[in-house]
Amino acid sequence: MTTFSDIFKKGFLEETGNLTINGFLMSMLAAFLCGMIVYAVYRGFYKGVIYNNNFNILLMLTSLVTCFMVIVISSNVVLSLGMVGALSIVRYRTAVKDPLDVGFLFWTVAVGVTCGAGLYLISIMGTLFVAAVYIMLVKIRNRKHQYLLIIKYEDGAAEEVRRKVEPVRKVLKNKTGTKGVTELTYEVRLRGEDSSFVTELAAIEGVTNAALIEFTGDYFE
Numbered sequence: 001m002t003t004f005s006d007i008f009k010k011g012f013l014e015e016t017g018n019l020t021i022n023g024f025l026m027s028m029l030a031a032f033l034c035g036m037i038v039y040a041v042y043r044g045f046y047k048g049v050i051y052n053n054n055f056n057i058l059l060m061l062t063s064l065v066t067c068f069m070v071i072v073i074s075s076n077v078v079l080s081l082g083m084v085g086a087l088s089i090v091r092y093r094t095a096v097k098d099p100l101d102v103g104f105l106f107w108t109v110a111v112g113v114t115c116g117a118g119l120y121l122i123s124i125m126g127t128l129f130v131a132a133v134y135i136m137l138v139k140i141r142n143r144k145h146q147y148l149l150i151i152k153y154e155d156g157a158a159e160e161v162r163r164k165v166e167p168v169r170k171v172l173k174n175k176t177g178t179k180g181v182t183e184l185t186y187e188v189r190l191r192g193e194d195s196s197f198v199t200e201l202a203a204i205e206g207v208t209n210a211a212l213i214e215f216t217g218d219y220f221e
Contacts, residue, residue, distance in 0.1 A: 023118065027067055031115040034127040035063035038108055041131045045138045055101065059108045066112025074117065148173070148213045149186040149198070157206025158182065164201055181208070188212070 042056050107130060114123035149170065153161050165186070174185035201210040 024068070024071060026120065027071055027115045027118060028064065030120040030123055031063045031067035031112055032060075034111040034115065034123050035060040035108060037127050037131055038063065038104065038111065041134060042104055045135055047138060059104055062105060062108040063111040063115070066109050067116040070113050070116025146214070147188045147190060149188045150183065150209070150211045150213065151186075151201060151207065152181065152183045152209040153204070154206040154208070155180050155182065157204050160204050161201065161207065164197060164204065168197065 039056055039060050042059060043051070043053075107127075111123055111127060114120075114126065149165070149168075151161060151165070161184075168186075168188055169190075170186040170188045172184065173187050174183075176183040198210050198212045201207055
């Protein structure tokens with residue numbers, strides 16, 4: 001009579017998964033295809049300050065590495081315990097500056113897990129769904145453009161500057177005054193690309209500098 005103890009002991013000595021060459025190649029191919037979708041979405045719709053191609057390549061590698069790790073873990077109990085023990089002592093100290101990058105990392109890990117488990121259809125459908133949601137949210141956010149408006153002027157031009165920026169939707173972020181010169185930093189929201197008021201500000205007598213910089217929220221709270 002076979003007992004649970006016999007089955008458990010057998011699991012430590014024999015493979016418990018149906019690991020085959022064809023299954024391995026199918027899992028890795030599915031992880032590669034889903035990873036390429038993540039790669040294309042990150043490259044095409046990245047809205048941070050500086051696009052990092054190395055990080056995007058890391059996303060692709062994460063999906064592939066996670067995939068074959070799950071394949072190995074699911075094939076043998078001993079290997080799975082050893083893998084968990086090895087990974088538990090690894091410490092990653094690289095700081096992720098953009099919170100969205102963490103989401104992309106979790107996305108590729110999910111791709112690797114599902115593909116490694118043989119759930120190819122679930123992985124592809126889930127990847128396409130997440131990609132569609134992300135693209136939709138990026139498009140909605142891009143309807144209103146956020147900028148930083150920096151104005152440096154002499155005290156004599158204060159009233160004219162105030163009158164010119166009054167119609168603009170803005171939030172004061174910083175104000176610095178030194179020896180008759182004032183510098184203002186506004187967070188500005190604009191619809192479309194009309195920024196002609198910056199040229200008008202620069203033309204005011206007493207304004208030494210007027211600049212409009214795209215604002216992504218990476219440097220200011």
